[in-house]
Amino acid sequence: MSGIQLESILTEARVFPVHEDFARQANLNSEQYAALCRRAEEDPSGFWGDLARQELAWDKPFTQVLDDSRAPFYRWFADGELNVAANCLDRHLSSPTRNKAALIWEGEDGEVRTFTYGQLHREVSRFANVLKKLGITTGDRVAIYMPMVPEAAVAMLACARLGAIHSVVFGGFSAEALKDRIEDTQAKLLITADGGFRAGRVVHLKQHADQALMRDGHSVDKVVVLRRTGQEVDMLDGRDLWWHELMQDAEPQCPAVSVNAEHPLFVLYTSGSTGKPKGIVHSSGGYLLWSALTMRWVFDIKPEDVYWCTADIGWVTGHTYALYGPLAVGATVLLFEGVPTYPDAGRFWAMIERHGVSVFYTAPTAVRALMKLGEEWPGKYDLSSLRLLGTVGEPINPEAWMWYYRVIGKERCPVVDTWWQTETGGHLIAPLPGVTPLKPGSCTRPLPGIFPDIVDEEGDPVQGTEAGGYLVVKRPWPGMLRTVWGNDARYLETYWAKFQNRYYVAGDSAHRDADGYYWIMGRIDDVLNVSGHRLGTMEIESALVSHPAVAEAAVVGRPHEIKGEAITAFVILRQSHVQDDRDRLTEALRQHVSEAIGPIAKPDDIRFTDNLPKTRSGKIMRRLLRAIARGEEITQDTSTLENEETVRQLGR
Numbered sequence: 001m002s003g004i005q006l007e008s009i010l011t012e013a014r015v016f017p018v019h020e021d022f023a024r025q026a027n028l029n030s031e032q033y034a035a036l037c038r039r040a041e042e043d044p045s046g047f048w049g050d051l052a053r054q055e056l057a058w059d060k061p062f063t064q065v066l067d068d069s070r071a072p073f074y075r076w077f078a079d080g081e082l083n084v085a086a087n088c089l090d091r092h093l094s095s096p097t098r099n100k101a102a103l104i105w106e107g108e109d110g111e112v113r114t115f116t117y118g119q120l121h122r123e124v125s126r127f128a129n130v131l132k133k134l135g136i137t138t139g140d141r142v143a144i145y146m147p148m149v150p151e152a153a154v155a156m157l158a159c160a161r162l163g164a165i166h167s168v169v170f171g172g173f174s175a176e177a178l179k180d181r182i183e184d185t186q187a188k189l190l191i192t193a194d195g196g197f198r199a200g201r202v203v204h205l206k207q208h209a210d211q212a213l214m215r216d217g218h219s220v221d222k223v224v225v226l227r228r229t230g231q232e233v234d235m236l237d238g239r240d241l242w243w244h245e246l247m248q249d250a251e252p253q254c255p256a257v258s259v260n261a262e263h264p265l266f267v268l269y270t271s272g273s274t275g276k277p278k279g280i281v282h283s284s285g286g287y288l289l290w291s292a293l294t295m296r297w298v299f300d301i302k303p304e305d306v307y308w309c310t311a312d313i314g315w316v317t318g319h320t321y322a323l324y325g326p327l328a329v330g331a332t333v334l335l336f337e338g339v340p341t342y343p344d345a346g347r348f349w350a351m352i353e354r355h356g357v358s359v360f361y362t363a364p365t366a367v368r369a370l371m372k373l374g375e376e377w378p379g380k381y382d383l384s385s386l387r388l389l390g391t392v393g394e395p396i397n398p399e400a401w402m403w404y405y406r407v408i409g410k411e412r413c414p415v416v417d418t419w420w421q422t423e424t425g426g427h428l429i430a431p432l433p434g435v436t437p438l439k440p441g442s443c444t445r446p447l448p449g450i451f452p453d454i455v456d457e458e459g460d461p462v463q464g465t466e467a468g469g470y471l472v473v474k475r476p477w478p479g480m481l482r483t484v485w486g487n488d489a490r491y492l493e494t495y496w497a498k499f500q501n502r503y504y505v506a507g508d509s510a511h512r513d514a515d516g517y518y519w520i521m522g523r524i525d526d527v528l529n530v531s532g533h534r535l536g537t538m539e540i541e542s543a544l545v546s547h548p549a550v551a552e553a554a555v556v557g558r559p560h561e562i563k564g565e566a567i568t569a570f571v572i573l574r575q576s577h578v579q580d581d582r583d584r585l586t587e588a589l590r591q592h593v594s595e596a597i598g599p600i601a602k603p604d605d606i607r608f609t610d611n612l613p614k615t616r617s618g619k620i621m622r623r624l625l626r627a628i629a630r631g632e633e634i635t636q637d638t639s640t641l642e643n644e645e646t647v648r649q650l651g652r
C-alpha cells in the first residue's frame with residue numbers, strides 16, 4: 001500500500017472552543033467524559049455492563065459482558081435477551097413519550113404525516129402480524145427495497161419485532177444489485193413499493209423488483225407491494241400482495257419476540273476493494289446500545305429535540321441515526337423522502353424552519369452543493385431552532401465546515417464531524433459537543449470506550465503528528481459488526497488479517513495531531529467515496545466489462561468539488577467495437593453501469609485506450625491512472641511498468 005507514506009498537507013489551525021451555554025446544558029460535561037474514559041480503560045466490563053443495563057430494557061439479563069473466547073468473533077451480552085422493537089417502542093408507552101411524535105415524515109410533494117410512539121407501535125404490530133401470516137419467523141431474512149416513506153421504517157421495526165433479519169437495499173440501486181443481495185441473504189420475502197419519487201421523477205421500484213426475481217430458483221416466496229406513486233404495475237398472482245390489503249384486518253397486538261443479544265438485527269451491504277459487496281451483520285443488543293449511547297453523547301439528544309438525519313434508510317446512517325438510535329432514546333425524528341435541491345435549493349432550510357429542527361445531521365456533499373448555491377437560500381428561512389449540526393460520510397473540507405458553522409449554525413451551533421462506517425454500527429471518533437473544542441476538518445477524538453490508533457505497515461504505532469498510517473481500533477466495542485453474512489473467512493481477511501487479528505482495520509488512513517485529534521485522509525484501498533457513498537472500483541469495472549463492447553476496464557477516483565470524488569473509467573474496447581461512435585458508446589456504458597449498480601455508480605468520464613499501465617505481474621497501476629485522471633504530470637516511478645509507452649499515450 002503506497003498511500004500510507006502520505007504526509008498531510010492540510011494545515012488547519014483554527015480551533016473553536018466549546019460554547020459555555022452549550023456545555024451547561026449538555027448531556028456530557030468534561031468531568032463525566034473523563035470519568036467515562038477512565039472507567040472504559042480500567043474496567044471495560046463494568047463500563048459496558050452498566051451502560052447496557054441503564055440504556056436498554058432486557059427480557060433476560062445478561063451475566064457476561066464480553067465473550068472474547070473466539071476473538072475476533074466477539075460476542076456481547078451474549079446470554080441476555082431483548083427485543084429491539086420493544087426497546088424502540090413498547091418501553092416508551094408507559095411514559096408521556098407515548099403521545100409524542102416518534103416520526104414526522106415529509107414527502108417530496110410536501111405532504112406531512114406524523115406518528116406518535118403509540119401510533120407507530122400500533123402500525124408496527126399490525127405489520128408484524130402480516131409478516132407472521134406470510135410465514136416469517138425468527139431468523140428469516142426479509143429484503144426491503146422501498147422509497148423513503150414511513151412504511152419502510154414500519155417494515156424494519158416489524159421484522160425486528162419478530163426477530164426476522166432485514167436487509168434493506170437502497171431504492172436507488174438497480175435490479176441487478178437487488179438480485180445479488182437477495183441471492184446472498186436468501187431472503188424469503190421482499191417488501192417493495194410500486195415506485196418512489198426522486199427529484200420530481202418516478203423510480204420504478206416494482207419493475208426493478210420484478211427484474212430481480214425474473215430468473216427461476218430465487219429464494220423469494222412473496223412480495224409485499226406498497227402503493228406509493230399509484231403507477232401501473234404488474235402483480236404476479238400468488239406471489240405479489242398489496243400492503244394495504246394485507247393491513248386491512250391485521251390486529252394491532254403482536255407480542256415482541258425475545259431474541260438473544262447476539263441475534264442478527266440486520267444485514268447491510270457495503271462495497272470493498274475486491275469481490276461483491278459484503279453483507280455486514282449487526283447484532284441486536286450491542287448495536288442498539290451503541291446507537292442509543294452515541295445519540296445521547298454526540299447528538300446531545302433531549303426529549304424536546306426535533307432531530308433530523310437526512311440519510312435514506314437504505315444506508316447505515318439511516319438505520320442507526322434515522323431509526324434505531326433516535327427511537328431507542330425516545331426522540332422525535334424527522335424523515336424526508338426527497339433531495340436537498342427539490343423543488344429548489346431552499347428545501348432543507350425550509351424544512352428546518354417548518355418543523356423546528358434542533359439537531360441536524362447531513363453529509364459534506366450536501367453541504368458543499370448547498371454552499372455553492374449561495375447564502376441567499378438559507379437566508380430566507382428562520383434557522384434559529386437549530387442548536388447542533390452534524391456531518392458524516394467523508395472528510396469535510398474546512399471551507400465547507402466554516403460555511404456550515406457560520407451560515408447555518410450562526411456560529412452558535414457546534415458542528416460534530418462523525419467518523420464511522422457501516423461496519424462500526426455507530427460513531428467511533430466524533431466530538432462531544434459540550435466537551436470537545438472543534439477543528440474544522442477533523443473528526444476530533446475517540447468516544448469513551450473506543451481505542452483507535454494509527455499504525456504503520458508493521459502494525460507499530462506511528463510516531464509524529466504529520467505521518468499518516470492505517471487507522472485501527474484496538475479493542476472491541478458493542479456496536480461493531482459481527483461478521484460478513486455467510487462468510488466468516490471474508491470477515492477475518494478484510495478486517496483482521498493484515499495485523500494478525502490484533503486490531504480492527506478500518507481501511508482508512510489517518511493522522512493524529514499534537515492534541516490527539518484524528519484527521520481522516522481517505523481510503524487506503526481502491527474504494528471510492530462518491531457523495532459519501534462507498535463504491536468498489538471492482539464492482540464498477542465488472543459492470544463495464546459485462547458490456548459487449550468492453551474488453552477491459554479500470555476505474556479510479558478524482559477529486560470533485562461537490563461529490564468528493566468523481567469516477568473516471570479507462571476502457572479498452574473489443575476489436576469488434578473500436579470503430580463505434582465514441583459519444584454514443586460513452587452514454588451506453590454510463591447507462592449500463594447505472595443498470596448494473598445504480599445511478600450513483602455512473603462514471604463521470606470514460607477514456608478509451610488501447611492499453612492499461614500494468615506491473616510486470618499484471619496488476620493495473622492505479623496510482624498512475626489516478627494521476628492521469630487528475631491531469632497531473634507523471635513524476636512517479638514507472639520502472640516496474642511492463643508497458644511504459646501506455647502512460648505516455650494516456651497522458652496525452
Ligand code: WT7
Pocket residue numbers: 270316317391392393394395396417418419420421422423443506507508520522523529532533534
Ligand atoms: C467510510 C465509511 C458511516 C456512514 C456513512 C458512510 C468515510 C465516513 C467520515 C468522516 C472522514 C469519513 C471513511 C469510512 N467517512 N465518515 N466523518 N470523516 N471520512 O458509511 O459507506 O460504510 O463508509 O466513509 O472513509 O471508512 P460507509
